[in-house]
Amino acid sequence: MxxxxxxxxxxxxxxxxxxxxxxxxxxxxxxxxxxxxxxxxxxxxxxxxxxxxxxxxxxxxxxxxxxxxxxxxxxxxxxxxxxxxxxxxxxxxxxxxxxxxxxxxxxxxxxxxxxxxxxxxxxxxxxxxxxxxxxxxxxxxxxxxxxxxxxxxxxxxxxxxxxxxxxxxxxxxxxLRRAVQQQEDAVEDKRKLLSQIIRQEKIIYQGDQSLFQGSGGFNEADDAENATKAFLALEQDKIQLESQIETLLKYDGEQLLNYAGGLGLPDNIIPTLLPQYQEQKREFEGMKSSGLGSRHPTVEGQAAIIDKMQQDLVEAVANLREILKAKLELAKEQSLKLEARMNEKKDGAIKKGIANQAFVDAKNDFETSQRLLEQLKIKQISEEMNQKVIxxxxxxxxxxxxxxxxxxxxxKLNLALGAVVGLIFGVGVAFFLEYLDTSVKTLEDVERYLQVPVLAVIPKDVGVLYKQSGMSPDAEAYRILRTNIEFNRKNPEDNAITVVSGGAGEGKSTTLVNLAYICAQGGYTTLMIDADLRRPRLHTFFDINNSVGLTNYLTTELMLEDVILQTPVDNLYFMPSGILPADAAGILNSRRMSELIQDVKQRFDLVLVDSPPILGVSDASVLASEVDLTMIVVQHRKLPRNMLLRVKQAVENVGGHVIGVVLNNVDVRSDSQYQYYTSYYTYYAPAESQAPAPSSSPNQPAAQRPSSRSSKDDSKQDLY
Incomplete structure (x- = not known):
């Protein structure tokens, strides 16, 4: 699909x-x-x-x-x-x-x-x-x-x-009892361990508070920290003294005096002497500037004072250097003592810290175990009391x-389920069969697969029209067929049409008879030739003897007038099949058959040739090659689509031309898609119709029938 x-x-x-x-x-x-x-x-x-x-x-x-x-x-x-x-x-x-x-x-x-x-x-x-x-x-x-x-x-x-x-x-x-007993033993062991640590480290334990004896409010960590701070301060002083001594040794003259004067030491007299010395020098320079000579008594006295003050400064600097050296030595001695004390305090703090941590761990472990024991005992009491309650x-x-x-x-449920499942299963089977069914179902199927037009849709259960009383509404389908044939044949001279089908029982012969009847009613002189030399049926529709007909004409020297009979319907003539031969295909595929087709084309407005199923025997293919057009009758929902393609190919392979397809035996009541195609002609069907009166007996030769159309040429009038 x-x-x-x-x-x-x-x-x-x-x-x-x-x-x-x-x-x-x-x-x-x-x-x-x-x-x-x-x-x-x-x-x-x-x-x-x-x-x-x-x-x-x-x-x-x-x-x-x-x-x-x-x-x-x-x-x-x-x-x-x-x-x-x-x-x-x-x-x-x-x-x-x-x-x-x-x-x-x-x-x-x-x-x-x-x-x-x-x-x-x-x-x-x-x-x-x-x-x-x-x-x-x-x-x-x-x-x-x-x-x-x-x-x-x-x-x-x-x-x-x-x-x-x-x-x-x-x-x-x-x-739970075992857990309580084990926890009690664990608490006792932890209590003993805590007591041992308290005795060894001399700790005063009072619940959550504990003190180390002899601490005086300070612990070893504080002492170690203070000793470290004092040692670092002394080391800083020692470094400062060493720096000052090195600077005194490095400078001389005015730089030495200026640096020494800036040292803030308690025994340093240089800050006092240095300004006086500088003042005396300014006075000395002032005297010399005023014009006094170097031998002037005042100048010499001033020079002696300056020399004395300079000597005092030099001695003061020497004394200062010695003082600094003494302080440095003292600082070194104190540093060694403080370092030893600092190390001692650190070792003591470490030992006490370890002891304190062991105490804290033991105390926490003991208290945790004690609390767990209390919870277990409460749980035990609760379980014992709950067990007493039923x-x-x-x-x-x-x-x-x-x-x-x-x-x-x-x-009710089983029958309802059976009904639902049956309905669902039935619908599923229906759609599955529809899926497997590859037969022709719609007009689109025919036109899509065969690429030819649908000339007419024939409803189901349509009988032979000329036997029905009055004018049957079903005749409108064949009028549509007649009209479509007129408009679909390209050449007006193509008036020889054979009607074929893929298999037997598709309504080919009935379609031919009804079409011929409608064409005769419309004024066409129509000839029906029963060329189905296997199972001829056309003579049964008119109750005509089948002993003389097509095969007699093809195998003997009979005249055409001897084998063509007029039916009870005006303008409608019939050539029976005659005696059935042994080689039907050979007889049909003869020059006399070709001459017959050409002769009747000239004598009649429309020649309809019935043939056997084209897929069963070769007769239909021979007829398709002899006539002008081929019309295929397809029964609705019967043959698969690939079989219809073979029907068309069989016609085209022998040079025939397919004018179109008649979709036969369609149930328009169930197939709603065809109702629009077939319903309108019933609307126009007359309420009261009159059947045409037959003009002669069925077995009267065609030469004795009156002509129905005066417009035909003389060759056609010979048959009338």
Whole structure:
């Protein structure tokens, strides 16, 4: 199927259903009756159910607040809780307990394994949505047994659940007692370790507060830090002294004096002497500038003062250098002592820190273990008190009852499903057959695959028109055919047409007779030649003797007037087939046959030649080569499309020309796509019509019939 066929419109789908409603109805009835029979033969089953409530461990009220294990209860009531409980209900141990209580092995006289399998197949469980309730359902052929089994299974399940929960509680309590004992031993060991550290390190332990004896408010870490700071400060002073001494040794003269004067030391007299010395020098220079000579008593006295002050400065600088050296030596000695003290304090701080950390770790470990022990003891007390309270894990809210009405089979449901499935299956079969059906279904099929026009659509069950009383509305289809032949033949002289079909029974002969009748009614002198020398039928439509006809003319010296007869219809003439020969194709493929065709073309307005099926024998191919045009009759929904292509190719291979196709035997009532093509002619059909009166007997020779058209030439008038 191509894309256009795959994308059918909704109307096309409805058309398929209408065309194959018989298949759909048959399939529907078969499936529906099958469902009815299956429902009838199915054994009746009765249902009994018990409704129970499941209470996981930990959902009961806690006597001591804060000790409830809500997380465990939430985990138990997870997604897998109810599926697990369903399997527990149908488990072997539960069913075995029910079998034992009801003595089903002896009651059913069967093996234990067989009884167990039977119970597993009839027992089912389901959670009631949004609740913690479970329905335990039993379906069995005996309503009393169904009730008893449902009750026994629910009781067995309750007993198993109660026993399991009790055993679990005992085991949990025993594990809790062991955990408390082990924790008590661990707390005692940690307490002993903490006491040992306290005694060794002389720590005053008072709950969360602890002091190291002899610390005086300071710890070893503080002492080590202070010693380090003092050592670093002294080292800084020592470096400064060394720098000052090096600078004093490096400078001389005025630079030395200026640098020494800037040192802020308590024994330094240079800052006092240096300004005086500089003032005396300025006065000395002033004297010399005033014109006094170097030997002037005043100048010499001033020079002596300056020399004395300069000598004092030099001695002061020397003394300052010695003072700095002394201080440096003292600083070095103090640095060594402070370094030793600093190292000692650091070692002590490290030892005390290690001891303190061991104490802190031991104290924290002891206190943590002690708190855990207290929690375990509280949990133990809570569990012991909760065990004294009776907790029922399974509560039965609804006891099984005796069912009076069977729940299976559900007759209404089964029949409804049978009807729906039958309808769906029937429609599916119809569309599947439609998919497999490659026959011609539409006008588009013919024109697409054969590339020739459809000349007419002939409705289904159209009989022989000339035998019908009055003017039949079905005749309009053949009038359309006559009109389309006129407009589709290119040459008006092409008036010899053979009618062929792919197979037998497609309505070829009936189409030819009705077309000839309509053409004769329209004033055409029409000749029908029965060239089907295998199974001739045209003579049966007119009740004419078939003993003399075409074969006699082709094999003897008979005249044309001897083998052409006029029918009861005006302007309609007929040449029977004659005696059937042994070699039909050889007789038709003769020069006399060609001369016959050329002769009757001149004598008649229209010559219609009937032929056997073209795919069965070669006669039709011979006739297609002799006549001017070939018209193919195709029965609706019969031959596959590839067979129709072979029909066309058979005509074209011998040089014939296909004028078009007649789509025959179309059920316009079911195929709505043809209604527009065939409905209008019935609208114009007259309400009362008159049948033409026959003018002569059927077996009267054509030479004795009057002419129906005076416009024909003399050669045509010879036959009239």
């Amino acid at each position: 191509n894309q256009s066929e795959a994308n059918l419109h909704a109307i096309d789908y409805w058309q398929v259903i209408k065309n194959r409603y018989g298949v759909i109805l048959l399939t529907f009835l078969l499936v529906f009756m099958t469902a009815l029979v299956i429902t009838y033969v199915m054994p009746k089953k009765y249902e009994s159910k018990a409704v129970v409530q499941v209470r996981p461990k930990g959902t009961s009220a806690n006597l001591i607040p804060g000790t409830g294990d809500n997380n465990r209860a939430a985990m138990e009531m997870g997604q897998t809780f109810f599926p697990t409980e369903f399997e527990v209900i149908r488990a072997q141990k539960t069913l075995d307990k029910a079998i034992e209580d009801l003595d089903l092995v002896n009651k059913w006289n069967s093996e234990p394994e067989a009884v167990r399998r039977t119970l597993r197949s009839i027992v089912d469980a389901e959670n009631i949505r949004g609740t913690a309730l479970i329905e335990i359902r039993v379906r069995y052929s005996d309503p009393k047994d169904a009730q008893a089994i449902a009750k026994a299974v629910s009781e067995a399940y309750r007993e198993r659940r109660t026993k399991q929960q009790s055993e679990f509680a005992v085991q949990a309590m025993e594990q 907790e029922e894990p399974i509560i039965i809210h609804e006891e099984p009852t005796l069912s009076q009405v069977p729940v299976s089979p559900n007759i």
